[in-house]
Amino acid sequence: EAGVAQSPRYKIIEKRQSVAFWCNPISGHATLYWYQQILGQGPKLLIQFQNNGVVDDSQLPKDRFSAERLKGVDSTLKIQPAKLEDSAVYLCASSLGKGAYYGYTFGSGTRLTVV
């Protein structure tokens, strides 16, 4: 079974620029999550999708962050404009469902550095 694919692996941008990350979940996984992991901290949920609908985006800074999951498969996370404090690893994860516990599978992440 192929894992969760993310690209790019690394990105360096200047503050106020925009950036986009891409995620391809495991085939058949209905639920997709974006997490932000700042250095030295645990992952923090940004947004959860069930198919192509948003389940929870309460911790997504909507003034600069946006995410979509067209056709319920791939997802993109965008930051515009980026700030220095957005430097982090952005992790995508997917799972079979959202109700009873289903194991998450994480991708390797995209490391963003904002300078």
Next chain:
Amino acid sequence: DQQVKQNSPSLSVQEGRISILNCDYTNSMFDYFLWYKKYPAEGPTFLISISSIKDKNEDGRFTVFLNKSAKHLSLHIVPSQPGDSAVYFCAARPSGAGNMLTFGGGTRLMVKP
């Protein structure tokens, strides 16, 4: 407001000895707890979990203990191996939360040969 805390940023253990990683939580609504392991440049991988109706779950060298009254859980690794060296994250899920996890800050375990 950190609902899941791992107060030890790092732990060093000799190969063959026991590793004990601790985690405290504050939210009484958490009903499922998980441990993830993370190697550098990789995403976290699921290690072991426990439901709030249990106080112990064992899987090979890994055992998770849950003390609900103290809002504390721990991961025991026996015997520890150099390949266990990684960052370990404790995570918790509130009941009815649709599978969203709250993570602790992680503990870096170093197992010395």
